[in-house]
Amino acid sequence: xxxxxxxxxxxxxxxxxxxxxxxxxxxxxxxxxxxxxxxxxxxxxxxxxxxxxxxxxxxxxxxxxxxxxxxxxxxxxxxxxxxxxxxxxxxxxxxxxxxxxxxxxxxxxxxxxxxxxxxxxxxxxxxxxxxxxxxxxxxxxxxxxxxxxxxxxxxxxxxxxxxxxxxxxxxxxxxxxxxxxxxxxxxxxxxxxxxxxxxxxxxxxxxxxxxxxxx
Amino acid sequence: xxxxxxxxxxxxxxxxxxxxxxxxxxxxxxxxxxxxxxxx
Numbered sequence: 633x634x635x636x637x638x639x640x641x642x643x644x645x646x647x648x649x650x651x652x653x654x655x656x657x658x659x660x661x662x663x664x665x666x667x668x669x670x671x672x673x674x675x676x677x678x679x680x681x682x683x684x685x686x687x688x689x690x691x692x693x694x695x696x697x698x699x700x701x702x703x704x705x706x707x708x709x710x711x712x713x714x715x716x717x718x719x720x721x722x723x724x725x726x727x728x729x730x731x732x733x734x735x736x737x738x739x740x741x742x743x744x745x746x747x748x749x750x751x752x753x754x755x756x757x758x759x760x761x762x763x764x765x766x767x768x769x770x771x772x773x774x775x776x777x778x779x780x781x782x783x784x785x786x787x788x789x790x791x792x793x794x795x796x797x798x799x800x801x802x803x804x805x806x807x808x809x810x811x812x813x814x815x816x817x818x819x820x821x822x823x824x825x826x827x828x829x830x831x832x833x834x835x836x837x838x839x840x841x842x843x844x845x846x847x
Numbered sequence: 848x849x850x851x852x853x854x855x856x857x858x859x860x861x862x863x864x865x866x867x868x869x870x871x872x873x874x875x876x877x878x879x880x881x882x883x884x885x886x887x
Contacts, residue, residue: 649859664850668858675862714869718862725858729851827866834873841880 634833641830644823648674648816656816668726670816674824676719676744680786682712682828683751683779690775693768699843702768705775707836709754711828716748739792743785750778764846 652670659666689705692698723741724734735741754774761767784791789798809817 658850664852665854667855671858671862711869714865718865721861722858725854725861729849729854831869831873834877837882838873838876838880841877841882845880 634830634837637826637830637833641823641826644819644826648820648823651816651819656813657810659813662730665726665729668722670820672719672722672726673817674821675715675722676785677821678824678828679712679715679719679747680782681825682708682715682832683747683782685832686712686751686754686775687779690772690779693772694776697765699764699768702764702771703836703839703843705771706755706758706839707832709751709775710835711831713748713751713755714831715824715828716744716751720744720748739788740785743781743788747778747781747785750774750781754778764843 648670652667656667656670658664685708686705689701689703689708692701693705720741723744727736728734754771757774758767758771761770786799
C-alpha cells in the first residue's frame with residue numbers, strides 16, 4: 633500500500649514539474665521567477681495540513697490516552713517542519729528578485745518563522761523525554777498550543793500591513809488567478825499532499841516499530 | 848522583469864535535495880527497525 637502510494641506520489645510530482653515548467657505560462661509581471669509559486673504555495677498548504685493532523689493527534693491522545701494518536705501527531709509533525717522549512721526557503725529565494733531582499737520582518741514571514749520554530753521545539757521536546765506517556769502528554773500540549781499559530785500565519789496578511797501579498801487562494805473572495813496557473817497550482821498541491829501522506833505513512837510505521845521495540 | 852532562472856532552479860533544486868533526503872532517511876530507518884524490505 634505504502635509502496636503504491638510512493639509510486640503514485642512520484643508520478644504526481646513529475647506531473648507537477650511538467651505543469652510548472654511546460655504548461656503554466658510565463659507570468660506577465662514577474663516573469664519566470666513566479667514559477668517558484670508552484671513549490672512555495674503547495675508547501676505551505678501541506679504544512680497547514682500536517683499541523684492540523686498534529687492538533688488532531690494531540691487532542692486524540694489527551695482524550696483517549698491511546699498511543700496511536702501520539703504516533704499520528706509525531707508522524708505529521710516531522711514532515712510538517714520540513715514543508716514549513718521549504719516554504720521559508722523558497723519564499724526567501726523568490727523574495728530576493730521580486731522584493732529585493734532575502735528576508736524582512738513582515739507579519740507573514742515572522743509568523744511562519746515562529747510556526748517553524750514552535751514545531752522544531754515540539755520535536756526537540758519529544759527527543760528529551762524518555763518516558764512514553766509523559767512524552768506524549770507534553771508533546772500534545774505543545775501540539776495544541778502550536779496550532780493556534782496557523783490562523784495567525786494565514787490571516788496575518790489581512791490583519792497587519794504586510795509586504796507579502798494577500799491570499800489569492802483560500803481567501804474569502806473568488807481567486808483572481810488565471811486558469812492555467814490555477815490548474816498547475818492544483819496539480820502541485822495534489823502532488824505535495826500525496827508526498828506528505830507517503831511521509832506520514834512511513835513515519836507512522838517507524839513510530840509503531842520503535843514502540844514495539846521499546847515495549 | 849528579467850526571468851531570474853537561477854533563483855527558480857535554486858529553489859527547486861534545494862526542495863528536491865531536502866525532500867529526497869527525507870524520503871531516503873525514512874526508508875533507511877524503516878529497514879533498520881525491521882520493517883518491510885529487510886530480510887529476516
